[in-house]
Amino acid sequence: MRTALLPLLLLLSLLSLGLGLSSGSVPVSPGELWDALWHGDTPHTTVIHELRLPRLLAAFAVGGLLAVAGALLQVLLRNPLADPYILGISGGAAVAALLAMLAGLGGWWLSGGALLGALGSMLLVFGLAHGDGSWTPTRLLLTGVVVAALWGALISFLLAVAPEHNLRSMLFWLMGDLSHGGEWRAPLLLLGLGLLLLFPFARELNLLARGELTAGSLGVRVGRLRLIIYFAASLLTAAAVTTAGSVGFVGLVVPHMLRLVAGSDHRLLLPANALLGGSLLMLADTLARSLIAPQQLPVGVLTALIGAPLFLYLLRREAMR
Amino acid sequence: MELLRTVSLDVGIAGRSLLRGLNLTVHAGQCWGLLGTNGSGKTTLLHTLAGLRPALGGSLWLQGAPLARLPRRQVAQCLGLLPQDNSDSFPASVLDTALIGRHPHLGRWHSETAADLECARRALQQVDLAGMEDRPCSTLSGGERRRLALATLLTQAPRLMLLDEPTNHLDLNHQVATLQHLRHLADSGEHAVVMALHDINLTARYCDHVLMLSGDGRWQAGPAAELLNAERLSQLYGHAVLQLAGPEGQRVFVAG
Numbered sequence: 001m002r003t004a005l006l007p008l009l010l011l012l013s014l015l016s017l018g019l020g021l022s023s024g025s026v027p028v029s030p031g032e033l034w035d036a037l038w039h040g041d042t043p044h045t046t047v048i049h050e051l052r053l054p055r056l057l058a059a060f061a062v063g064g065l066l067a068v069a070g071a072l073l074q075v076l077l078r079n080p081l082a083d084p085y086i087l088g089i090s091g092g093a094a095v096a097a098l099l100a101m102l103a104g105l106g107g108w109w110l111s112g113g114a115l116l117g118a119l120g121s122m123l124l125v126f127g128l129a130h131g132d133g134s135w136t137p138t139r140l141l142l143t144g145v146v147v148a149a150l151w152g153a154l155i156s157f158l159l160a161v162a163p164e165h166n167l168r169s170m171l172f173w174l175m176g177d178l179s180h181g182g183e184w185r186a187p188l189l190l191l192g193l194g195l196l197l198l199f200p201f202a203r204e205l206n207l208l209a210r211g212e213l214t215a216g217s218l219g220v221r222v223g224r225l226r227l228i229i230y231f232a233a234s235l236l237t238a239a240a241v242t243t244a245g246s247v248g249f250v251g252l253v254v255p256h257m258l259r260l261v262a263g264s265d266h267r268l269l270l271p272a273n274a275l276l277g278g279s280l281l282m283l284a285d286t287l288a289r290s291l292i293a294p295q296q297l298p299v300g301v302l303t304a305l306i307g308a309p310l311f312l313y314l315l316r317r318e319a320m321r
Numbered sequence: 322m323e324l325l326r327t328v329s330l331d332v333g334i335a336g337r338s339l340l341r342g343l344n345l346t347v348h349a350g351q352c353w354g355l356l357g358t359n360g361s362g363k364t365t366l367l368h369t370l371a372g373l374r375p376a377l378g379g380s381l382w383l384q385g386a387p388l389a390r391l392p393r394r395q396v397a398q399c400l401g402l403l404p405q406d407n408s409d410s411f412p413a414s415v416l417d418t419a420l421i422g423r424h425p426h427l428g429r430w431h432s433e434t435a436a437d438l439e440c441a442r443r444a445l446q447q448v449d450l451a452g453m454e455d456r457p458c459s460t461l462s463g464g465e466r467r468r469l470a471l472a473t474l475l476t477q478a479p480r481l482m483l484l485d486e487p488t489n490h491l492d493l494n495h496q497v498a499t500l501q502h503l504r505h506l507a508d509s510g511e512h513a514v515v516m517a518l519h520d521i522n523l524t525a526r527y528c529d530h531v532l533m534l535s536g537d538g539r540w541q542a543g544p545a546a547e548l549l550n551a552e553r554l555s556q557l558y559g560h561a562v563l564q565l566a567g568p569e570g571q572r573v574f575v576a577g
Contacts, residue, residue, distance in 0.1 A: 080411065200429045207421055209411050213404045216373045218477065219397030219425035264413040267432070 005262055009275035013060065016279040020056040020286040021048055025293045054184050058243055059285040059299070060278035061187035062178070063250050065240040067277025068194060070251030071258075071269055072233040075209045076226060077137045080259070083252035084237040087144030090246040091151025092121025093238065097245070098158045098170050111183070111242045118238035121147065126230065140230075176247030176300030178285050183243060190239045195274055198232060201225065202266040209264060247300045250277050253307040260314050280307065322349045323385065324399070324481045324513050325370065330379035334365045338377065341538035347515060349480060352507040354528035354545065355517040358558060361536030363517040364405055367483045370515070371402040383481075397425035401479035405486055407470045415461070416454035418469055419445055422476030444475035447502060449495065463490040471499060482506070484516035488523065496520075500527040521562070521574040525549050533557050549574075 021037075022028040028036065028044050036044040069084040077086070084090070096117025100110045129135045129143035155174065162170060172179075204225050207215040216222045240247070254277045258269055284302035291297060325347040332340040339362030347353060355363050368374045370381065372388045381388045383400060401422075419441040423433055445451055448468035453461075461469060467490045474482060482503070488496040504527045506512040515532075518524045524531060524545065531549060532542045535557065541548060554562040554574060561577030 074411075203424060203427070203429075203432075206417075207424055210413075210418075210421065211404075211407070213368075213373065213402070214407070214421075214473075216393070217371055217397065217402035217404070218421060219394035221393050259412055264411050264417060 002262060002265075002268060005268065005272055006275070009272055009279065012279045013275050013282070016282040016286070017056055017060070020059075020282050021052050023286055023290050024052060025290075055178055055285065056282050057188055058184035059178055059281045061184055061191050062240045062244045062247060063254075063277035063279070063281025064191045064274035065187060065194070065236045065277075066247060066251035066281075067254035067273035068191070068198075068270060069233040069236040069240070071255035071266070071273045072198075072205075072229050072236075073251075074255055075205050075266075076229045076233065077141050078209070078211070079137070079141065080256055081252070082141070083249075084233065084240070085246060085248075085251070086141070086148065087125050087234070088121045088148035088151055089118045089125075089234055089237045090241045091148045091155065092124070093118035093241040094174060094246060095151050095154045095158070096120075097173055098155060098162075101166055101170055101173070102158065102162060114245075115238055115242045118234070118241055121151065122231070122234040122238065135226075172298045173245040175298035176245045176303070177298045178244050179289070179296050187239045187243045190236065191274060191278075194232060194236050195270055198270055199267070201228060202270055205229070205266040205270075206264060209266075244299070247281065247303055249300070249303040249307045250281055253311045254280060257311055257314055323347075324349055324383070325515075326382040326385075327370070328380045328382070330369070330381060331377040332362055332366050332369050333377045334362070334374075338538055339365055339536060340534060340540055343379070343540055343542075345532065345542055347481065347513050349513050350507055350510045351513050351530055352504055352528045353513075353515040354524035354531045355515060355534070356521070356524060356531055356554075356557060357517075357534035358536060361534040363534060364485055366534065367402065367485050367515070367517060371400060371483055372396055373402070394425050397477070397479070399479050400481045401474045401477045401483065403470055403474045403482070403484040403487055405489065407466055413458050414454070415445065415450060415456050415458060415469055416441060418458055419472045419476050422473040422478070425477065440478070441472070441476045444472040445469075447475055448472045449498065464492060464495060467491055468495060468499070480512050482512060482514050482516075484514065486517050486519065488518065488520065496523065503527070521549070521554060525572055525574065 018033065022030060022033045026044070026047055028048065032042065032044055033048065036042045036048045066084050070082070073082040073084060073086065074080055093114040096113040097110055100113040125144050125147050129140040159167065159170060204215070204220045207218055207220050208222065208225060212222050255273055258272050258276060262268055262272060281299065281303065284306055285299045288297045288299040288302045323346055327343050327345045330343040331338060332343065355366070357363050365374070369376050383391060383396060388396060420433060420437065423437040423440065427433065442454065445454060448471050450465065450468055450472060458466065458469065471487060487499055491499060500523055503514045503516070507514050528545050530543065531545045532540060533548065533553070534540050549572065551562050551564040551574070563575050563577045565573045565575060567573045
């Protein structure tokens with residue numbers, strides 16, 4: 001099972017990519033897709049190369065980033081219910097993004113604002129929780145949750161005062177949305193880079209998941225490792241949120257699902273999270289743009305609709321064993 | 322061979338001083354029992370000796386080197402701790418749990434070899450968990466979890482083993498088997514054992530040295546034969562302890 005997991009997930013990713021490329025308002029058959037991808041200059045080349053492929057790659061990157069960040073935060077907080085947004089990072093990004101929308105700014109202003117908001121929130125929570133240097137998972141969790149609640153209040157305020165014509169795009173951003181034709185190179189690069197840099201720490205993550213005392217007595221520099229996890233998870237989340245808004249559920253469910261089926265070794269879990277999170281979001285986004293085409297749904301709605309039953313099924317299977 | 326030495330070590334927690342001026346030398350081949358009432362600082366001392374919390378004063382030497390300045394991984398190669406309780410919030414199998422004991426012996430870029438797996442399997446056998454390798458930890462009983470934690474320590478195989486109440490949750494049979502195994506390790510001359518215990522009779526049977534903590538800063542250390550007597554124990558626990566002679570002439574202590 002464990003040795004076959006990564007090849008299986010890779011296959012799933014490729015299938016999701018293929019499915020996403022061939023479905024939409026203009027259906028493309030597998031043969032036509034192959035021609036459009038490799039031979040260029042077919043009737044579908046523009047649709048595939050300029051619309052669907054970038055959007056699917058962005059979806060893959062965002063899903064992967066969120067799942068990996070979720071897995072990291074679950075270890076850091078030693079809480080299987082932690083998700084990338086629990087510490088207020090998406091809230092900070094959302095407040096900044098909504099402000100940019102209200103000011104009538106778009107494009108780079110929007111993403112740049114979201115990134116600044118996410119990073120600002122990350123530093124704020126860290127500063128408040130770290131205090132004299134004796135931060136504990138509980139203190140970090142409480143600080144993050146309260147800061148997130150504060151962002152939540154600000155978001156509600158902004159939605160309440162926003163003019164009618166802005167509301168729809170604001171709501172879409174909050175639910176997570178890939179229809180802006182967002183940037184895919186930066187998040188994909190960051191996902192690859194993040195995995196590469198985190199991989200050497202994967203065994204230490206396994207130990208930290210079993211408690212600070214165990215990790216410390218087995219030679220892990222716990223304080224340093226927790227700093228690395230916190231900032232890595234925050235940056236990955238910030239990149240995802242900047243690209244697609246706060247897509248829910250992927251960061252909570254994918255890491256948890258993989259723990260249920262694949263055990264506790266993060267050398268396997270980190271790449272598996274990237275692949276499964278990426279696949280799930282590609283599938284969700286494909287559905288989001290084809291279910292009620294030509295209208296589009298926010299992808300965050302679909303991730304929860306797909307993820308929740310899948311997760312409940314796994315949980316039930318686990319309980320039956 | 323000297324494994325651990327403390328020089329006028331002060332130990333405390335939350336601003337409260339528990340132990341003052343401790344001078345202790347632990348040699349390979351020794352088995353130390355750590356006695357004291359609840360809250361007298363046994364756990365705090367063990368964590369301090371393991372380098373997991375700073376001492377309030379004094380110095381701590383591991384095989385002649387200052388422990389606080391050694392890289393953590395190097396410390397973990399020759400010193401291991403069995404914590405008082407283990408909590409697992411994430412699913413893991415028994416074998417994977419024992420296998421984490423190899424962590425300090427593996428480089429950042431290495432993964433476990435067949436020899437490491439063998440080492441973990443042997444440790445599981447030694448704590449009577451053979452055949453349970455693939456079970457999820459969540460299905461183990463309290464005593465089995467305790468033995469699994471011990472197996473992790475045995476897989477780590479440090480020369481100096483610090484154990485915080487190793488017999489917690491264990492039945493009579495496994496209490497004796499566990500302490501016998503630790504005694505056996507010490508007798509090999511390679512290892513030293515320092516363990517907090519609440520059972521005076523097991524201490525008398527398996528430990529050659531004892532360290533008694535009063536909890537107010539005072540301490541007594543020395544050979545078990547000298548220190549373990551009714552008068553000292555009564556004083557230590559604030560409760561009358563009677564000394565009887567067992568059927569084979571051994572000392573037996575009972576609460577008065």
